[in-house]
Amino acid sequence: MKIKFDFDVIVVGSGMSGGYAAKEFCEKGYRTLVLDRGKPLEHGNYKTESLPPWEMEFRGKLPKEQLVEEFSTQRKSYALTDFTKHHFINDKENPYQQDKPFDWIRSSSIGGKSLLWARQSYRWNKLDFEANAKDGHGIDWPVRYEDLAPWYNYVEPFIGISGSTEGLDILPDGKFLPALPLNVVEREIKAKLEQAYPERTLIPARVAHLTKPQKVHLELGRGQCLARNECQRGCSWGGFYSSLSGALAAAKKTSKMTLTANAQVQEVLYDELSGKAKGVAYVDTVTGERKTVSARIIFMCASTLASVQILLNSKSKTYPNGIGNSNNVLGHYIMDHTGAVGARGEVPGHLDSYYKGRRPGGIYIPRFRNIKQQRSDYLRGFGYQGKAERSGWQNNTRKKGLGEDFKLSIRSPGGWKFMLAGFGEMLPDYNNKVYLHETQKDQWGMPLLVTSVSYGENTEKMKLDIEKSAVDMLTAAGLTKVEGFSYDVNPGSFVHEMGGACMGKNPQTSYLNKWNQSHEVDNLFVTDGAAFSSISCVNPSITFMAFTARAADYADKQIKAGKL
Amino acid sequence: MAQLSRRKFIANLSLLLGTSLSPFGIRALAASSTYLSDNKKRFLTSNQRLMLSKIADIIIPDTDTPGARKAGVPEYIEHMLFNLLSKQDSEKWLFEFNTFNKKVGGFNHLSARMQLNAVTRLDDNLGSDDFYKKLKELTVIGYYTSEIGASIELQYDPVPGPYQEMPLAVIGRAWS
Numbered sequence: 001m002k003i004k005f006d007f008d009v010i011v012v013g014s015g016m017s018g019g020y021a022a023k024e025f026c027e028k029g030y031r032t033l034v035l036d037r038g039k040p041l042e043h044g045n046y047k048t049e050s051l052p053p054w055e056m057e058f059r060g061k062l063p064k065e066q067l068v069e070e071f072s073t074q075r076k077s078y079a080l081t082d083f084t085k086h087h088f089i090n091d092k093e094n095p096y097q098q099d100k101p102f103d104w105i106r107s108s109s110i111g112g113k114s115l116l117w118a119r120q121s122y123r124w125n126k127l128d129f130e131a132n133a134k135d136g137h138g139i140d141w142p143v144r145y146e147d148l149a150p151w152y153n154y155v156e157p158f159i160g161i162s163g164s165t166e167g168l169d170i171l172p173d174g175k176f177l178p179a180l181p182l183n184v185v186e187r188e189i190k191a192k193l194e195q196a197y198p199e200r201t202l203i204p205a206r207v208a209h210l211t212k213p214q215k216v217h218l219e220l221g222r223g224q225c226l227a228r229n230e231c232q233r234g235c236s237w238g239g240f241y242s243s244l245s246g247a248l249a250a251a252k253k254t255s256k257m258t259l260t261a262n263a264q265v266q267e268v269l270y271d272e273l274s275g276k277a278k279g280v281a282y283v284d285t286v287t288g289e290r291k292t293v294s295a296r297i298i299f300m301c302a303s304t305l306a307s308v309q310i311l312l313n314s315k316s317k318t319y320p321n322g323i324g325n326s327n328n329v330l331g332h333y334i335m336d337h338t339g340a341v342g343a344r345g346e347v348p349g350h351l352d353s354y355y356k357g358r359r360p361g362g363i364y365i366p367r368f369r370n371i372k373q374q375r376s377d378y379l380r381g382f383g384y385q386g387k388a389e390r391s392g393w394q395n396n397t398r399k400k401g402l403g404e405d406f407k408l409s410i411r412s413p414g415g416w417k418f419m420l421a422g423f424g425e426m427l428p429d430y431n432n433k434v435y436l437h438e439t440q441k442d443q444w445g446m447p448l449l450v451t452s453v454s455y456g457e458n459t460e461k462m463k464l465d466i467e468k469s470a471v472d473m474l475t476a477a478g479l480t481k482v483e484g485f486s487y488d489v490n491p492g493s494f495v496h497e498m499g500g501a502c503m504g505k506n507p508q509t510s511y512l513n514k515w516n517q518s519h520e521v522d523n524l525f526v527t528d529g530a531a532f533s534s535i536s537c538v539n540p541s542i543t544f545m546a547f548t549a550r551a552a553d554y555a556d557k558q559i560k561a562g563k564l
Numbered sequence: 565m566a567q568l569s570r571r572k573f574i575a576n577l578s579l580l581l582g583t584s585l586s587p588f589g590i591r592a593l594a595a596s597s598t599y600l601s602d603n604k605k606r607f608l609t610s611n612q613r614l615m616l617s618k619i620a621d622i623i624i625p626d627t628d629t630p631g632a633r634k635a636g637v638p639e640y641i642e643h644m645l646f647n648l649l650s651k652q653d654s655e656k657w658l659f660e661f662n663t664f665n666k667k668v669g670g671f672n673h674l675s676a677r678m679q680l681n682a683v684t685r686l687d688d689n690l691g692s693d694d695f696y697k698k699l700k701e702l703t704v705i706g707y708y709t710s711e712i713g714a715s716i717e718l719q720y721d722p723v724p725g726p727y728q729e730m731p732l733a734v735i736g737r738a739w740s
Binding site for chain 1 (some may be wrong): 590625627631640643648680689690701706709710711713715717724726727729732733734738
């Protein structure tokens with residue numbers, strides 16, 4: 001039987017995962033359609049790039065009414081400013097419902113959140129993939145670190161990650177470009193901290209910035225990061241990795257990619273006869289026109305919650321609750337990191353030292369809890385991000401002082417300060433879920449997503465330890481005015497949402513197999529965060545890409561073997 | 565792109581963005597005149613504006629570099645108060661601002677010495693008067709995000725190049 005498809009592959013979404021899927025399939029010679037609900041955005045066409053604050057009407061701030069009206073959720077993102085607002089979705093036009101508060105941070109454009117990320121890039125470790133099996137929470141991963149390691153090796157050189165080789169099991173080394181330097185204060189804190197706590201390490205943050213561009217980067221027009229640290233406005237150099245500067249640019253070079261913006265995919269279409277996905281239906285958000293398009297393979301990379309939303313809405317006779325969802329596990333086990341907790345303090349001395357450049361990453365302290373010994377109060381672990389810098393004028397908005405003395409006191413940089421902010425692992429829990437609203441739809445007819453996710457007791461207890469440990473470490477490192485902080489924030493705030501279409505060995509309890517492939521519909525793959533069965537405590541983006549490349553390789557081999 | 569020099573890149577970038585790198589002040593002036601030329605955006609009377617301007621200049625005066633007024637801070641503050649804050653917040657601010665003016669018996673008519681004393685009293689109690697807390701905050705932000713404050717008083721480098729540690733003595737002033 002010969003079927004004519006419009007495309008070989010449809011990739012839904014063009015961010016971290018979708019971009020990488022597009023690159024892989026295009027480079028393997030497949031005619032690939034990439035659909036994204038976002039607006040078109042050309043790499044290099046970043047309208048606020050390098051604008052100084054005085055060129056902006058509100059110097060970078062957003063009017064309160066606009067924040068409330070248009071960005072009621074997006075305003076929770078630290079990256080939302082007047083410089084970046086056009087890269088965030090308009091909440092008013094794109095509603096969702098919250099049974100329990102969940103901050104769903106979303107992009108407005110092609111490239112997705114790869115334009116908005118914090119570029120922190122860490123490999124997961126062996127424990128991460130064993131955790132569910134070990135403590136019984138969530139679904140056991142059908143893969144282990146060894147399965148993924150070669151794919152980290154594969155994606156890292158393309159992405160371009162600066163980092164130091166440390167030889168730590170808890171934070172496996174990768175293929176790195178030179179690390180961003182630690183400054184004098186961070187070196188001092190590192191020495192004191194590692195002396196006080198021999199089991200802990202302070203290392204330069206591993207970030208997707210080109211400290212020394214390689215051929216593969218230069219060929220795509222990417223160049224060295226010049227420390228503007230205004231990444232979320234867009235970077236014409238491609239100094240940091242985004243889907244736009246990286247994978248989509250590579251896919252474009254092959255002439256195999258068709259990239260369609262303003263295309264809100266609403267469902268994956270199921271063919272009852274063949275038992276396969278036959279294509280997708282989408283709405284052109286500008287014209288309102290509904291279209292269908294067919295392909296041999298479907299890759300869902302629309303972002304964790306959006307992929308789940310589309311899959312739940314893909315209803316057929318066989319699958320009334322969403323394609324491939326006979327076991328009703330789709331939408332469950334939604335997770336995000338915990339955080340907004342840590343400590344800060346001042347560092348005496350070093351007043352003759354300063355720096356040039358706005359370094360786009362600071363330090364990282366890898367997980368040190370529950371590795372060899374299990375604590376009694378909580379499961380799993382956390383890591384810290386942080387940095388040392390000198391106070392600037394921004395710290396003087398609430399200081400007393402007038403006139404020439406006040407002005408002169410700001411002319412020189414203030415003292416050194418240091419901060420640690422924890423990121424902790426949340427346990428997978430079946431009860432943390434998203435589902436479709438029964439009646440309410442958005443303006444294009446897509447049922448609204450409803451979130452019902454909350455942090456559990458485990459994260460609450462972990463947060464206490466994150467704060468206390470940070471205070472202890474800063475005190476041991478000789479800081480003064482050390483104070484802990486712990487804020488209550490909603491899940492979603494860390495923009496590391498994962499789960500919902502989890503991988504697992506058992507088709508009765510999981511949605512995807514070890515190849516990110518639907519257990520039931522074999523030409524349907526989900527390779528964004530939705531596929532994740534646990535969340536680790538490290539940032540996920542490079543792991544999204546590693547899984548995506550691995551799944552694309554598998555699909556390619558299956559096709560060539562005549563099995564797909 | 566990678567082969568281009570930094571200067572050339574900025575030039576290209578400027579072209580791309582439809583802007584040019586102008587000498588200092590010109591754009592700051594352009595910005596403040598934008599605030600003022602649009603009548604709909606004027607909220608303060610000329611007396612109120614004069615008072616605001618004097619307070620801002622007491623907080624950040626002319627020294628070897630221009631102060632708040634020359635950096636367009638009063639226009640910035642007016643613009644922010646009435647376009648950035650909610651209507652309720654800006655009305656509350658204006659009410660308190662006027663109350664202060666009455667309390668000191670007409671700020672603009674005071675001698676320079678008395679004006680300084682009045683603002684010093686506010687600043688010594690920073691935090692207790694909401695209107696002054698906001699005004700101080702906006703003065704500091706407005707000044708150090710203006711072209712004068714950011715690039716003449718402090719240092720501004722749009723393309724600093726890779727992060728490097730350096731002695732403060734080599735760099736001189738704080739980065740904005």
